[in-house]
Amino acid sequence: MEQQTKRIHLVDSMRGFSLLGILLANMLIFQYxxxxxxxxxxxxAVAGNSIFYEVTVILIEGSFMPIFAFLFGYSLLKLKEGLVAQGRKPGWALSRRFLLLMSLGTLHSVYIWEGDILIYYGGLGFLLLLFLNRKPKTLLVWAIVLMSLMGLLGFISDSPSDPSIIEMDKETLTYVQETVTLYPEGTYSEIKHHRNTESPIKEDPVFLIALLLLAPLISLPMFLLGIYAAKKSWFQNPDMESPMYAKGALIFITLGIGLKLLKFVFPGMVLSGGPVLSIGYIMAFALIYSKLMSPTWRSRFAAVGKLSLTNYLMQSVICTTIFYGYGLGWFGKIGVSAGILLAVLIYSVQLFASSWYVSHFRIGPVERLLRMGTYFTLSGKVKRRIS
Structure with a gap:
């Protein structure tokens, strides 16, 4: 039981930590x-924009959302095992969970912000059902093959002379120019209408279909690695596993940053450095958690992780209110460096607010809604089936 508690606390803390990186990456989208x-x-123009932008792209962008995907897969297997232990059929319960995630994501993207991930996570969850009963070796092979394929696709540069690319770029340029004036001054209804009707992706069905086909190839490996890690009992004993964390952090952080830096050598190529770097961050956080982090800070990160869905949605509410015209109207005005400081400030508030919340309530409001839908009970608790 003690080892299980350590594993749960580490996973919750890591999920909480990933929300900091997600906010830092999303801050670019909130701002621009x-x-x-x-x-x-x-x-x-804001002084230092380009420098801080490149640092964010290399160290943050595309390297924290994969951590969330990894933990999604990890927790999904644990959730499935818990349902089986209670005599329930996991397929129906998990399907309800995925449908609810997609519903929440739809509301989020339509009424709050365009950068939603919940629709995608819910949809991909149905695909993950095919992998939950697979052997660890099978999961690892699939993850490595898919990640390698994505890496190979990165060596196919976009041709600037391709008519479809030129046309898409013109539409995107027009769309962005409209947001420059609309988002910092527009009303809620004007911004909502523009976001939901004028998006270049929605006006290019071919590009949208291609994106939907490529998306699983890009992110599925991290979901599968999460399921693999759960099956192999990773994070079961953080103190004993710290040598593995140290080696993994050194190897994958170095390799991930190296892959990301290659874009300066081969412009136009998109290499899969983000997921590789995210594995390094996972290992580095686990090492810091097991060796350096105090119990107080462990509990704070864990509190954010326990309320991850609520905190994720609150980040959208807070940041759109700050940057859009129906709030402070700071869209495109404060610069990347100030955005980083703002993200750290918002996350710091969430750290302490989440700690207070979990000391008074057992579960977050959105998390309770998700559990009610998953277990189909008003209490949000799974009922054991008596056979």
């Missing part, structure tokens, strides 16, 4: 829009 993050020249 989903399509404006690589077109900063269209926004008011």
């Amino acid at each position: 829009g989903l399509f404006g993050t690589d077109k900063l020249n269209l926004f008011p």
Whole structure:
């Protein structure tokens, strides 16, 4: 029981830590829009923007969402095992959970913010059902093969002379130029209408289909590695596993950053350094957790992780209120470095607010809703089936 408690606390803390990186990466989208993050020249110039932008892209962007995906897969297997132990059929319960995630994501993307991930996670969950009963070796092979394929695709550069790419870029440029003036001054209804009707992706069905087909190839490996880690009982004993964490952190952080830096050598190529770097971050956090982190800070990160869905949605509410016209209207105005400081401030508030919340309540409001839908009970607790 003690080892299980250590594992749960570490996983919760790691999930809480990943939300900091997700907020730092999403801050670019909150500040410049989903399509404006690589077109900063269209926004008011702020000193140091380019330097802090490149640092964020290399160290943060694409390297923390995979941690969340890894933990999603890890927790999914534990949830399935818990349902089986209670005599329940996991397929129906998990399907309800995925449908509820997709519903929450739809509401989130339509009414709050365009950078939602919940729809995608819910949809991919149905695919993950095919892998929950697979052997660890099978999961590892699938993860490595898919990650390698994504790496090979990165060596196929976009051709700037491709007519479809040129046309897409024109539509994107027009869309971003509209957001530059609309988002910091527009009303809630104006911004919502623009986001839901004028998006370049929604106006290009071919590109959207291609994106939907490639998306699982990009992120599925981390989900599968999470299931693999759960089957292999990773994080069961953090103190004993610390040598593995140290080696993994050194190898994967070095390799991940190296892959990301290759874009400066081969412009236009998208290499899969993000997931590799995320594995390094996972190992580094586990090492710090087991050797350096005090019990107080462990509990704070764990509290954020226990309320991960609530905190994720609150980040969207807070940041859209700060940056959009119906709030402070800071969209595109404060710069990347100030955005990083703002993200750290918001996350710091969540650290202490989450700690207070879990000391008074057992579960977060959105997490309770998700459990009610998963277990189909008003209490949000699984009922043991008596055979």
